[in-house]
Amino acid sequence: MAVTGAVLVLYLVAHVVGNLKIFYGAEAFNDYAHWLRHVGEPAVPARTVLTLVEVVLAVSVILHMWSAVTLTRRASKARPVKYAARRKTQASGYAVHTMRYGGVVILLFIIWHLLDLTFATVNPAGPAGLPYDRLVQGFAPERWPVTLFYVVALVMLGLHLRHGVWSAFQTLGLANGRSYRPLKIVAVGLSLVLVLGFLSVPVAIAIGVIK
Amino acid sequence: MNLTLKVWRQKTPDDKGRMVKYLVQDVSPDMSFLEMLDVLNERLILEGDDPIAFDHDCREGICGMCGMVINGVAHGEQRATTTCQLHMRHFEDGATVTIEPWRAAPFPVVKDLVVDRSAFDRIIQAGGFVSVPAGSAPDAHAVPVKKDDADAAFDAATCIGCGACVAACPNGSASLFTAAKITHLGLLPQGQPERDSRAKAMVDQMDLEGFGGCTNTGECTAVCPKGIPLDTIAQMNRDYLKA
DSSP states (O other), rough: HHHHHHHHHHHHHHHHHHHHGGGGOHHHHHHHHHHHHTTTTTOOOOHHHHHHHHHHHHHHHHHHHHHHHHHHHHHHHHHSOOOOOSSOOOOOOOOGHHHHOOOOOOOOHHHHHHIIISSSSSTTOOOTTTHHHHOOOOOHGGGGGHHHHHHHHHHHHHHHHHHHHHHHHTTTOOOGGHHHHHHHHHHHHHOOOOOOOHHHHHHHHHSOOOO | OOEEEEEEOOOSSSSSSEEEEEEEOOOOTTTBHHHHHHHHHHHHHTTTOOOOOOOOOOOSOOOOOOOOOEEEETOOSSOOGGGGGOOOGOOOOOOEEEEEEEOOOTTTTEETTOOHHHHHHHHTTTTOOOOOOOOOOTTTSOOOOHHHHHHHHHHTTOOOOOOOOHHHHHOOOOOOHHHHHHHHHHHHHGGGHHHHHHHHHHHHOOOTTTTTOOOOOOOOHHHOOOOOTTTTHHHHHHHHHHH
C-alpha cells in the first residue's frame, strides 16, 4: 500500500504541475503535451519515457488495488461475526473511513478520465482533437455533469491522501510519536494543494475563464 | 438507577448465540460495571437461570482479564479504563446498554462474554521474551539506558494483553498488542540480541493466527485501557522491515 501509494502521489505532483500549463495558453499546453511524447529524443525513440511512466503507473495501481483487496479480505475473515451495537469510531478522523469506497470511486474516475482525455473516446473533440481542445470542449459548461463527477472524485482523492500520506510513513516505520503532527499537517497540505490544483482547470473552463 | 441490558448469551463455542434483554433495578452509581453484572447474576442464580459468564480477576485494572464491548466500544466509552474500573455513574438512569464479547476469529467465544485469547499467548511464545539467564536483579545503573528509551519501553510494557485493540480494530488486527511487546523488549539492552528474530517471529505468528492487517485507523490506541501509543506500531514495522 505504502510504496505503490508513494509512487502514485509523486506522479500526481508531476501531473498537477503539467495541468497548470493550461493557464499559459493553448500553445504552451499543446507544446507541453508534444514534449511529453518526445522527451529524450533522439537518444531514445519517441514515447520511451512516457511508456515507462505508464508501465510503472499501471503496475503501481494494480499492486495498490491488490494490497487493498487483500487487506479487506483479511479484515472480513478476522471478524466473521459483526457487532450488534453500531460501532462508534473512537479515533479522530473522517478520512480514514473513506479509504475503501473512496478508492473505488477513484478507480471509476481513473477509467473515465482515461477514456475522456487520454483515448478521447468519450470526449467531444474526439481522438483527433488537440489536447487543449479536448479539455476545453470536455469541460464546456453544458457538460457540467462530467465536471461535477471530476469534482466529487477529486474530493475523494483528497480524503484518500489525507489518510494515505501520513499512513505510508507509519507503515514503512518512518514515523514516530514526535513526527505525527508534522506528518499530518503535510498530509493535509499536500491533499489541499493537489485537489485545488487539479480542480482549478475544469472549474476554470466550466465558468468560462479558459475558452 | 435502572438499566436495560442487552447481553450476548452463547451456551457453548458451537452455539449460535443471541442477544438477551435483562432489566436491572436499583443499580448504585458507585458500583463498577462488573459489580452491576454480579448483582444481575445473583438474581439469575436465584431464579434458576444460568449466570452470565464473563472474565475477570484483579478488578484493579491491571490484570487484563476483563473486557467486553459496551455500546459498541471496547471497555466502554470511558477512556483509558478497563471494564472493571468503569463505574455506573457514567451511565444515565434508564439507559439501554448493549454488551458483547470481543469479536474476532482468532478470539473464539467460549461462553457468553468469555473469549479464548490463547492466540496472544502463542504470539508471545513466538518471541516475546529474552533468552538470557536473568539471575538476580542487577544494579539499576549497571547498564545505562537512555531516559527516552526507558520511558518508551515502560509505556509499551504497560500493555496488559486484554485484547481491546483487536476488538476495536475495524480490521481485527492485533498490531498494537504485538507492537507493544516488540517495542518494550526492543528498546532495552537485554532485548537487543534477539531484536530482529523477535520482530519477525511475532509478526509472522500474528498473521498466522488470522488477525487482520493494520491500516493505521488509530481505533486501537483510542480504546486501549493503558493508552499504548500508535508509534509502537511504527517501531514494529521498522524492526520487521529491518529483519
